[in-house]
Each structure stands twice: as structure tokens, then as C-alpha cells.
Amino acid sequence: MQNGIGIEQYFEEKFPENPIIPATVFLDAHQTEHGSITHGIRTKIDYGMYKPEQLGTEQNKNILERLDHDLIAGDVESVILDNVQRSRWSKVIWNASFGPISVISGGYSASELLRDPIANQLVRTTMKELIAIGDAATGEKVSPISADDFIDKSFSITLNRPNEVFPSMLVDFENKRPMEHQVIVKNPIDVANKLGVKVPVLETLYSLLVLLEKKKFGIWQ
Amino acid sequence: MQNGIGIEQYFEEKFPENPIIPATVFLDAHQTEHGSITHGIRTKIDYGMYKPEQLGTEQNKNILERLDHDLIAGDVESVILDNVQRSRWSKVIWNASFGPISVISGGYSASELLRDPIANQLVRTTMKELIAIGDAATGEKVSPISADDFIDKSFSITLNRPNEVFPSMLVDFENKRPMEHQVIVKNPIDVANKLGVKVPVLETLYSLLVLLEKKKFGIWQ
Numbered sequence: 001m002q003n004g005i006g007i008e009q010y011f012e013e014k015f016p017e018n019p020i021i022p023a024t025v026f027l028d029a030h031q032t033e034h035g036s037i038t039h040g041i042r043t044k045i046d047y048g049m050y051k052p053e054q055l056g057t058e059q060n061k062n063i064l065e066r067l068d069h070d071l072i073a074g075d076v077e078s079v080i081l082d083n084v085q086r087s088r089w090s091k092v093i094w095n096a097s098f099g100p101i102s103v104i105s106g107g108y109s110a111s112e113l114l115r116d117p118i119a120n121q122l123v124r125t126t127m128k129e130l131i132a133i134g135d136a137a138t139g140e141k142v143s144p145i146s147a148d149d150f151i152d153k154s155f156s157i158t159l160n161r162p163n164e165v166f167p168s169m170l171v172d173f174e175n176k177r178p179m180e181h182q183v184i185v186k187n188p189i190d191v192a193n194k195l196g197v198k199v200p201v202l203e204t205l206y207s208l209l210v211l212l213e214k215k216k217f218g219i220w221q
Numbered sequence: 222m223q224n225g226i227g228i229e230q231y232f233e234e235k236f237p238e239n240p241i242i243p244a245t246v247f248l249d250a251h252q253t254e255h256g257s258i259t260h261g262i263r264t265k266i267d268y269g270m271y272k273p274e275q276l277g278t279e280q281n282k283n284i285l286e287r288l289d290h291d292l293i294a295g296d297v298e299s300v301i302l303d304n305v306q307r308s309r310w311s312k313v314i315w316n317a318s319f320g321p322i323s324v325i326s327g328g329y330s331a332s333e334l335l336r337d338p339i340a341n342q343l344v345r346t347t348m349k350e351l352i353a354i355g356d357a358a359t360g361e362k363v364s365p366i367s368a369d370d371f372i373d374k375s376f377s378i379t380l381n382r383p384n385e386v387f388p389s390m391l392v393d394f395e396n397k398r399p400m401e402h403q404v405i406v407k408n409p410i411d412v413a414n415k416l417g418v419k420v421p422v423l424e425t426l427y428s429l430l431v432l433l434e435k436k437k438f439g440i441w442q
Contacts, residue, residue, distance in 0.1 A: 104325060104429050106436035114433075122428045125421070200346070200421040207343045208325050210430065214337075215327035 004183025005092050008050050019060050023047035024087040044077035048084030069183050089134030089142045095184045097126035099169030100205040110158050110165040127151050129199040136195040176217060181209050225404025226313050229271050240281050245308040258389045265298035289322035302433030310355030316405045318347035320390030321426040331379050331386040348372050350420040354409050357416040397438060402430050
């Protein structure tokens, strides 16, 4: 499992003949001890063919249907998508905004950020930039509703989560682990630059994030 | 002495009849013990009338000339400016870029920021926004040279300082003192918003700075 955008490229280059099926996973689970995972109330996987042109073949349709069959048999909610990149972008909008902001601002949880008016506005501005990249990259609206409605909904879901949510990037940072900022923040910025979408806030967050990481832990590579 | 922009307003409201003479002070001095200041090689004060319309009166000309005479008598380099706000903006361009970035990124000195390519670019982008506000606010170019040339010159002066420079905002933050972010960062942002100048990077830095301060020290007021 790997968050972010552009993570398929590596596999595409190594295995150009293979169909690639990216997914977005929604599940609540936690590790109780080494080797033991306790699952919560929901496991849902949205997935589809990486490249739209791969959708047409009978062989690829069969792969998706077999996967769907196996997931349902395993009691997993299975959703086959026509445009899986929209789903991946929808998820990165949360990760690329809450993640860097929580780390750089000193360790706020997601709901703490939303309850602070200044942070709430900063998350919203960052999400708007990400939605603009997603729209340009997928060639259609990442969300069928307006950017502000999408953000309102995302905020409401976050605030109504039963447990306090700490972005995974903050958890990594506090545990002195490398953060996934390449795939979550830098890859979307590179897409934005390629497509001519202006993302000054996201670029500022990324710069501060890598500077902070370097100052605290040196360089990983 | 007070860094920043818009610091005259308070005095203007309290003493509407008095001429106000803002200044930009350049001096290298340090406190050796309580009550003892050792001066370095240079003391220069640039100053002028707060409001351009105050320049015309004989009385105000006399005040400036008397001040000039006293400063020179005290071995201080004295420069009377036609547009003192240009000088104040020139100084805030350094303070409002290096200050917040050094604090938020975890405590880089000014020269460390310049030697890191990512930080160097971020400082440059921030300075460009500040120059754009200064140009709009003063009604003329803050610097007679291009923004990039002005920034190059400012970087070169900073890198050639004999001692490592730590922005005063970082010194305040590390000593758990309130930072001057209202007059150095927020006031320029307010001016930008009033004049319709877009400053997304500066707004992002300001938001992160106050969030970090709040997380670390609570709220001052």
C-alpha cells in the first residue's frame, strides 16, 4: 500500500506489458501486537485500470471481475471505477493538505487544525490548489460537487470521526521516520508544473517540510 | 525602535498634530552587560517625514535639518529621505522573508537558508511578493533596480556578513519571547489585501508562524 500520486510509473516502466490496477483503500484497522491486525467496521476498496485505454480488452475486464468476486467473497466492499485516478486524487487532497500543515505547525491533529480559524483557512486554500491539479490531471472534475462543497464535506467527515485523527505524515515525523512527501506532495506539484496550474501554497508547504526534516534528521538518501 | 510596517498609525492617531519622522536604522552594536552597549563600525539613520504632504512646511524642514545636525554632531551617518516608506519597505523585505522561514523550518541561520537551494528559492519567492506590495504601497519602485537584482544584492550582503546572522524573529522564538510578526508580516499582508496584491506565500508563512507559536507557547494576549 502506498499513498500519493504517480506511484504507478515505476511499475509501468518495469512491467510495460502488465495491466496495473491502482486502488484507494478505506479501512479502519489497528495493529494490536506484532503480527495481529484488528479490523474495524469497514473495509472498502475502489479500484480500476491505471490507463483508460486498458479498459477495453476482454482480458482486463475479466481480471477486474475476478478481483471483484474475490474481494466480495472476502467480505470486502468492492467498487470498480471507470476513472480510478479521480479516486486517488480525492484521497491525496486530504493527505497533501492536512499532512504537511500538521507537521510544520508543530503537531496539530486534523480536528485541531479545523477548529483553529487560521489553520482551517490554510487547509482549505491548500485543498483548492490540489483540486485544481486533480481536475487538470484527470481531465474531468475530481469531485462532481463544487470545490467548496467537497472541502466542507471532507471537513465534516474529519470532525465527526470518533477518534482524533493524526495525519500519517505527522506520525512518521514524530517517530523520526521518513515522510511520504515525495508521492503525496512533490509528485502533485510536478504534475501542476507540467500542466501550468499555479500552486504557490503547496510549494511553500513542501519546501518548509523538507527543510524541517533536513534540519531535524539530516537527509535520508 | 520597532521593525515593520504601519507602526506610525498608532502615533498618528494619538498625536494628529505632530509631525512623525520614521527612520531605518543600520548599526552593529551588542550589549556586553546590563546598561553597556558596544558600538561597531557603523551607525547610519535614514529618515524622513511620515506623510509626503508634511514635507512642504518650513517648520518641518527645520526639524529635519536640526535632527541632521545633531546626528552628525553625534558621529552618526544621517540621511534625509524624500520617501522614507521606501526605505522601511526595503528593510521589511529582509525581515518578513528570512524571519518566518528560519523559524518555521526549524532554526536555520540566514546564510544556511541561502546555501540550501530549496530555501534560497523560497526566500526569493517571498521577497518578490514583498517587493510587489512595497511598490504598490509606496507608489513607486521600492528599489530602482529589478526585483531579481535587488534580491541578488540582498543575498550577497547577507552571505558576506562576517558573523552568522540569525533573524531576530528566530532569536525571539528560541528565547520563548513574542515575535514581531504583526508589524513585520501581518501588516504587509493587510496592505497587500487592501491594494489587491496577491501574496499566497507570505500568507502561508504567516499562518504557519502563528500556529507554531500557539502550539509551542499558547497565545500571548
